[in-house]
Amino acid sequence: MSPSSPILHITSRDNPALQRLRKLSLDGSAYRKLGSVWLEGDHLVRACLQRGHPVLQAVLTEAAAADPVLRALADAAPRQLVVPLALFKQISGLESPAQIGFEVPLDAGQDLAPEADTVVLDRLQDAGNVGTILRSAAAMGFRQVLALKGTAALWSPKVLRAGMGAHFGLRLIEGLSPEDLGRLRVPLVATSSYAEAQLHQIALPSPCAWVMGHEGQGVQPGLMARCSLTVGIPQPGGEESLNVGSAASICLYESARQRLLAPR
Template identity: 35%
Template sequence: MSSNRERNDRKTGKKPGFRDRPEAPKTGGWTPNPPARGGADSPARERKPKVDADHWLWGRHPVLAALANPARKGMGRLLATADRAAEIERDGLAPNGHRVEIVDGTALARMLPAGAVHQGLAFKVQPLEGVALEDFTEPADGVIVMLDQLTDPQNVGAIFRSALAFGAKGVVVQDRHSPALAGALAKASAGATERLPCARVTNLSRALERLSDLGWQAVGLDGAAELTLEQALDRRPTVLVMGSEGDGVRRLVAEHCDVMAKIPMPGGFESLNVSNAAAIALYEATRARTRD
């Protein structure tokens, strides 16, 4: 049964207007006239300017490795907290003449990308340009790593770290599809990018042809390959070719490999991170060179 008020509304044809509606509760729900954001009563949020990470190294290991690299002599701007500056002076950790600018930790963090763990040290410097392929591949001996379109800085940095740990002669990357050897990549490498030669080449397939002429065999990593790494590797100078996690080694690059090999995974979970796969491959390649 309808109320009298409802009948009267129907009779007059009058519809409840905005003012006829009950007052909205003061909390919750939609507010037709919200207060302006960032006004005089609310402080504006400070926006951090965008930082070009390709021109920064940060963290103790990457920065100290760069300071010890003769190729860095006369380059860059070195910033450190007071305790780190004292350590550098006391232990002679800047042998190439870099002078330290002392800054506090908060100011240093503002100069770097968000989340950068600087450990009281940062170095603003141009990325390393790389060396010629023949600088570390002639004469042919040992193991080198070739990265086919790996773009994740954390993965590439970790591969540099493993390559240095297992005694690789150097790393080969494609110039157009590789991150700069700085920023998060250098941090993940723990300074290995300053100590391990890197050749940036235009075309990986042609680079493999040149390496073959110099006496290197190329072993590509492919989870669907028939041979295992243990079966494919021997004492010969070896290029380990690692592809991206999504696409793997590209077809044309794979065609220039002498053999494709896999890492056997009896656990039934065939999804290794590429930096983990590289570490295993480097271990196997090192072991193969010492086998009787």
């Protein structure tokens, strides 16, 4: 940590740095144009630091600046902006604003890892579902997530909050086309209500790439045709389908369970 990092006290809402952060907070895709990401709250800040992700600057309220714990987090940044709570609220996307946030650089130059355990997101729209899947992927050892065009912005504030820090343990690549998946050298697997094989009855390939489809339309037909395996998820309660976030968590868990039980 660097306790000697410059500390700037800002009181004007027109300050250019705050205007930039306001865009990052309120426009879910602004990070693509601005090249950085806004993390709000000590949980995301800690996750960022624990994974060694670089930081551009810390922003904290006057009250947070007086808190030794939050101030220690801010000291990890090369620059600190201290603002009144009223100004922090203007850059916050939360009903009850946190006291601290980081601006971090966007790592948009990662290459696709052809043989990695992977999750493919096919046009998922709901930020909560996307964040849930990222969190499950990180927990179950799937270190790469590939998002096709039309999927909710992976680094938007809503997805970041739902991911709870999982972003910093994943290789995230977005804006892909189905054709880009041809670079993968692992089999694609999807769920289908028409599949004869049930998830718990079949040996899943490892590594593999689980394909999770649009909330209403499912996996697009052309991409489903690329899948070498489709499986069903038993639903003895009789529901027609599962939420895609729940379905992904079940599938990733089963992959992880079989991997742990496989002979070494």
